[in-house]
Amino acid sequence: MSRELPEPAPPIAARLRKAAELAANMLYDGRRYWRHSFTCGARGKENLRARIAIGLHFLEYGLSLAGAQPGHGLDKARQLAVDLGTYIDRCGRDATVEIALKTLAAYLAFNAAGGSPLPDLAAQVETLRDGGDSGLRGGSEEVTAGEIRARGQIDFLAFAEARHSIRQFGPGPVDPEKIARAVRVAQQSPSSCNRQTCRAWIWTDPLPMQRVIALQNGNRGFGDQLGGVAVVTSDLAHWETAAERYQGWVDGGMFAMSLAYGFHAEGLGAVMLNWSVTRQRDRELRALTGIPDSSLVITMIGFGNLPERLTVPVSQRKPLDLALALNAPLKREGRAAG
Numbered sequence: 491m492s493r494e495l496p497e498p499a500p501p502i503a504a505r506l507r508k509a510a511e512l513a514a515n516m517l518y519d520g521r522r523y524w525r526h527s528f529t530c531g532a533r534g535k536e537n538l539r540a541r542i543a544i545g546l547h548f549l550e551y552g553l554s555l556a557g558a559q560p561g562h563g564l565d566k567a568r569q570l571a572v573d574l575g576t577y578i579d580r581c582g583r584d585a586t587v588e589i590a591l592k593t594l595a596a597y598l599a600f601n602a603a604g605g606s607p608l609p610d611l612a613a614q615v616e617t618l619r620d621g622g623d624s625g626l627r628g629g630s631e632e633v634t635a636g637e638i639r640a641r642g643q644i645d646f647l648a649f650a651e652a653r654h655s656i657r658q659f660g661p662g663p664v665d666p667e668k669i670a671r672a673v674r675v676a677q678q679s680p681s682s683c684n685r686q687t688c689r690a691w692i693w694t695d696p697l698p699m700q701r702v703i704a705l706q707n708g709n710r711g712f713g714d715q716l717g718g719v720a721v722v723t724s725d726l727a728h729w730e731t732a733a734e735r736y737q738g739w740v741d742g743g744m745f746a747m748s749l750a751y752g753f754h755a756e757g758l759g760a761v762m763l764n765w766s767v768t769r770q771r772d773r774e775l776r777a778l779t780g781i782p783d784s785s786l787v788i789t790m791i792g793f794g795n796l797p798e799r800l801t802v803p804v805s806q807r808k809p810l811d812l813a814l815a816l817n818a819p820l821k822r823e824g825r826a827a828g
């Protein structure tokens with residue numbers, strides 16, 4: 491790393507201590523990823539559920555391409571049917587099964603319509619069906635640009651500019667319906683292969699909430715005014731390869747931001763509350779709340795009713811060119827995407 495500033499480096503003993511602390515915490519993260527992901531094959535329900543999500547996403551993805559072809563992803567469809575059979579045997583029937591069966595049905599219908607019926611797969615899928623239908627959906631659907639624009643038409647920049655981190659809250663309990671709607675917004679966040687690994691653990695009862703908040707270091711001066719606290723987690727059991735080791739942070743960050751926007755849309759105030767902690771504090775939170783070892787804690791979010799008048803930091807954004815590099819010239823010929 492280039493040293494642009496004259497600040498002296500700490501003495502070697504301090505540097506070694508910091509390096510050891512970093513290594514111990516990376517080991518804590520790495521061991522949990524190793525233990526709960528399905529790097530070495532699916533060992534639990536959540537691993538299998540993730541593999542089913544990936545498989546059905548692959549089929550939906552293929553069905554949604556302009557050049558969708560019969561026969562695409564047949565090996566994935568066969569594996570999905572096998573995984574689904576195992577899942578039904580071991581874990582029973584639930585939303586995962588219904589969505590995957592609907593997707594397989596859509597896949598089979600697409601292939602049949604394209605002149606490539608898949609009788610062996612169709613027969614296999616038929617053995618998995620039990621006639622239950624709670625209205626969940628799978629496959630692909632046609633929408634128009636007009637519909638997307640009509641339903642999405644808000645001035646999102648104005649909406650985003652009206653959000654502030656709130657550190658003054660009004661009295662009273664938060665309407666549970668508003669919390670539910672905010673979490674539904676978070677659920678609409680994109681997620682890797684639609685794996686939907688994230689969950690908001692929310693406490694609004696004052697005593698448990700305050701015990702959770704007491705473990706967080708960034709709520710001085712307002713923590714006692716909060717109407718609720720959300721702990722956003724991502725389930726490590728949904729990841730497979732070493733390449734995916736940070737995906738939980740990414741998906742979790744997106745879920746957290748959407749949740750904050752969801753609170754904002756409901757007219758509530760919210761503030762991200764960092765979970766920048768080392769392993770000891772992370773374990774304390776799990777011991778208190780029962781959040782399992784397999785869940786990565788991404789961040790907390792404090793929220794509550796807005797008071798009529800309040801003060802917020804300006805939090806001036808930097809000039810746009812520091813956030814936007816549009817068509818930056820490339821240094822040398824890159825490898826063509828293929």
Ligand SMILES: Cc1cc2nc3c(=O)[nH]c(=O)nc-3n(C[C@H](O)[C@H](O)[C@H](O)COP(=O)(O)O)c2cc1C
Pocket residue numbers: 653654655656657707708709761762763764765789805
């Ligand atoms: C991951 C994350 C952690 C944060 N942690 C805290 C926190 O512990 N306490 C706090 O008061 N604000 C926290 N914030 C809020 C930031 O200070 C705030 O987003 C930033 O100053 C910009 O202000 P704005 O949100 O009002 O636009 C956090 C923000 C993020 C994204």
